[in-house]
Amino acid sequence: MEFQFVITIWFVKILTLVLRITKKGRGTALPGLIIEKYFPHLIPYILQKSPYTILITGTNGKTTTRTFLSNILQTKYKVLQNRSGSNLIRGIVSEIVSQTNLFGQLDFEYAIFEVEEASMPKITKYIKPEQIIVTNLFRDQLDAYGEVDRTQRFIQQAIDSSQNTQLILNGDDPRVNSMSVGNKNNVQYFGIKDKLIGNFNYEGKKSEALPNIEFAKNIEITNTLGTKFKYNAQEFHINIPGYFNVYNAMASILSALNVGINIDDIRTALTKTKPAFGRGEIININDKKLHIFLVKNPAGLNLNLDLLKNIENINLCLVLNDNTADGKDVSWIWDSNMEILNEYNLNSIICSGTRSEDMLLRCKYALDSENFDAVKIDEMKDINNLLENIRKSEENNYYILLTYTAMLELRKIITGNSLNV
Numbered sequence: 412m413e414f415q416f417v418i419t420i421w422f423v424k425i426l427t428l429v430l431r432i433t434k435k436g437r438g439t440a441l442p443g444l445i446i447e448k449y450f451p452h453l454i455p456y457i458l459q460k461s462p463y464t465i466l467i468t469g470t471n472g473k474t475t476t477r478t479f480l481s482n483i484l485q486t487k488y489k490v491l492q493n494r495s496g497s498n499l500i501r502g503i504v505s506e507i508v509s510q511t512n513l514f515g516q517l518d519f520e521y522a523i524f525e526v527e528e529a530s531m532p533k534i535t536k537y538i539k540p541e542q543i544i545v546t547n548l549f550r551d552q553l554d555a556y557g558e559v560d561r562t563q564r565f566i567q568q569a570i571d572s573s574q575n576t577q578l579i580l581n582g583d584d585p586r587v588n589s590m591s592v593g594n595k596n597n598v599q600y601f602g603i604k605d606k607l608i609g610n611f612n613y614e615g616k617k618s619e620a621l622p623n624i625e626f627a628k629n630i631e632i633t634n635t636l637g638t639k640f641k642y643n644a645q646e647f648h649i650n651i652p653g654y655f656n657v658y659n660a661m662a663s664i665l666s667a668l669n670v671g672i673n674i675d676d677i678r679t680a681l682t683k684t685k686p687a688f689g690r691g692e693i694i695n696i697n698d699k700k701l702h703i704f705l706v707k708n709p710a711g712l713n714l715n716l717d718l719l720k721n722i723e724n725i726n727l728c729l730v731l732n733d734n735t736a737d738g739k740d741v742s743w744i745w746d747s748n749m750e751i752l753n754e755y756n757l758n759s760i761i762c763s764g765t766r767s768e769d770m771l772l773r774c775k776y777a778l779d780s781e782n783f784d785a786v787k788i789d790e791m792k793d794i795n796n797l798l799e800n801i802r803k804s805e806e807n808n809y810y811i812l813l814t815y816t817a818m819l820e821l822r823k824i825i826t827g828n829s830l831n832v
Contacts, residue, residue, distance in 0.1 A: 416453060417515045419446065423508050442508060443501030457504050458537040460511070461522045462491070465666060466534065468566055469546030469581070470559075471711050472659045473498065473525035475651060476546055478687045479663035481523050483672055483680040491519040496687070498527045500534060521670070528562045531569035542669065543570065544579045544662045548586040549614070549710035550746070551738075559586065559614065567591065579665050581658060582624040583608060585615030599669075600624035601661035603640075607654055610717055612710065625665060627657045636691070636718060645674065648682050652691035652702070655714045689818040694825055699801055701825075702810045705818050707737065709747040712812065716751050719810055723756050726806050728797060729774070730764040730813035730821070737814040741766050749777035758806070759787040763797040764817050794820050 423442040430441065446453055465480065467473050474496050484490045493506045503524050511517050526534055545566060550559050563586055570578065574593045581587040582600030592598045602608075604626045627640040627647075636652035642664065649660050660681055667677050686692040689705040704719075706712040719725060733741050752760075752774070762770040771790045775783060791797045794817065801809055813821065 413515060415450075416456060417513070419450060419453060420508055420511055420513065420515055423505070424513075427509060440495075440497040440499070440502045440505055443497075443499075443503070443505035446504055446508070447501050454500070454504060455537045457507050458534070460507060460515075460517055461524075461538055462517065462519050463670070464522045464524065464538055464540040465542040465544065466531070466538075466540045466569075467523065467525045467544045467546065467662075468528050468531050468569070469544075469587075470528070470549040470551050470562070470708065472546035472655070472662075474687045475656055475690050476544060476659040476662050477523050477525045478690075479649075479660055479681060479684055480666055482684045483663060483667045483677050484521050484523070484670070486676050486680055487672065488520040489518060491517065491522040493524050496525065498525045498530065500530050503534065529565045531565055532572065535569040535572045540573060540576050542577045542579060542666055543573060544666060545581060545587050545590070546658065546662060547581050547584045547611075547613075547710075549708055550743070551708045563590070577669055579662055579669075581662075582618070582621050583611070583658075584613045585618055586613070588618050588621060589615065595622070598623060599665050601627075601658065601665055603627045603630060603657055603661075605630040610714065611655070612713070625661065627661050630654055630657055632718075643674075645678065647678055649684065650682065651684065651686045652704075653714065653718055655718075688822065689813075694822070696798065696825055697802055698807060699804075700808050701801070702808065703818065703821070704810070704812045705815065706812045707814055709743050712744070712747040712749075713751075715812055716747075716749065720751060720754050722810065724758040725755055726759045726761075726804075726809045727752075727755070727757065728761045728763060728801075728809055728811040728813070729770045730794065730797070730811060730817040731762070731766040731770040732764045732814045732817040732820075733766045734816040736816050741769055744770065744773045749773055752777050753779055753782055757782065757786045759789070761797060761800065762788070762790045763792060763794055764814065765792070767792045795824060798824060 467476050481490050481492050491510055493502055548559055548563055567590055578592055578598040580600050583602040600621045602624055607630055627642050629641045631639040632654050637650040638654045638657055639648050640657050649656055664677055689703050692703050694701045704715045706715055733739050760774055767790050
């Protein structure tokens with residue numbers, strides 16, 4: 412088995428090199444896909460090579476939580492992570508294989524993997540993680556997951572098969588905090604004590620007081636759209652836009668404390684953390700600043716729209732794709748609260764993407780007649796045309812809310828690198 416594994420490593424490393432030289436991809440998922448198809452018997456062997464392992468799952472916030480936590484742990488340790496965000500089993504297999512040396516050895520103390528919800532029971536079949544973090548459970552792509560109850564069952568299966576694992580769960584989300592846990596001493600909950608909690612619209616009956624719950628308090632949105640909050644009387648400052656990232660920060664704080672990281676080191680690392688791609692990052696084209704926000708379900712769209720409503724004279728771009736990775740069913744935009752646009756100080760709206768007409772129609776229904784007549788609204792299906800229009804405009808800042816494949820496409824056009832296979 413070891414010999415076959417080493418031969419596979421050599422093959423994968425050569426394949427990844429060829430992909431990058433030919434600019435056909437970055438090798439973040441294809442090697443794992445090949446192993447899944449042709450060498451599936453190696454998957455348990457590969458996954459079991461993972462060191463102290465932390466799995467992060469949930470509908471929203473996986474990437475940002477991984478980014479926070481990896482930056483914290485990297486102050487002391489070498490950390491393996493699926494940095495590209497390829498969160499299916501093939502992506503995690505690819506990451507482990509790509510980081511081994513030519514003799515099949517890994518040199519890491521910790522592994523942090525964000526995992527797509529339906530892949531959780533497949534991963535925990537082979538990896539017995541030391542920690543599982545569950546960020547939240549919202550309605551997501553209906554054509555991929557169906558009802559949220561089904562997604563909840565996937566995560567419950569993973570928890571059931573990880574009896575000795577430390578669980579770090581969102582205590583404010585009834586669907587998460589109601590999950591059955593085998594050992595109540597192995598579970599911690601995180602939440603927020605702030606009026607902003609009303610913006611999250613969690614599903615399910617509000618839970619009774621939970622044991623072992625840690626709260627973020629005194630949340631304050633800064634003028635850069637970052638957030639300040641207090642935890643255990645200490646002030647934390649995160650520079651990634653979005654007050655919803657307080658949840659992700661709290662999850663990473665509890666996780667890091669469990670492995671013995673000093674609270675001062677945690678606070679410093681959180682402050683220094685920059686946005687993961689598409690999660691509030693700023694991309695410059697010429698003299699223009701593009702503020703990029705990934706949205707993929709009603710909850711994410713609502714929270715980002717609420718965050719941006721206080722921007723003066725905002726130029727808003729809404730880019731909706733319906734490729735497989737986005738979900739073919741785009742009806743979720745009608746479940747979102749786009750009527751909040753009437754509270755904006757809007758300068759312009761541009762609708763783009765493969766389903767730009769659907770987004771344009773949604774805007775027409777969302778805006779009242781006075782705002783609809785006053786705001787400049789355009790539709791540009793092709794993202795290249797959108798960027799060309801931005802380059803020629805006299806405006807300096809654009810706030811772009813876009814689905815997953817649109818984000819990859821836009822980034823590849825601008826930088827030549829989509830960070831994905």
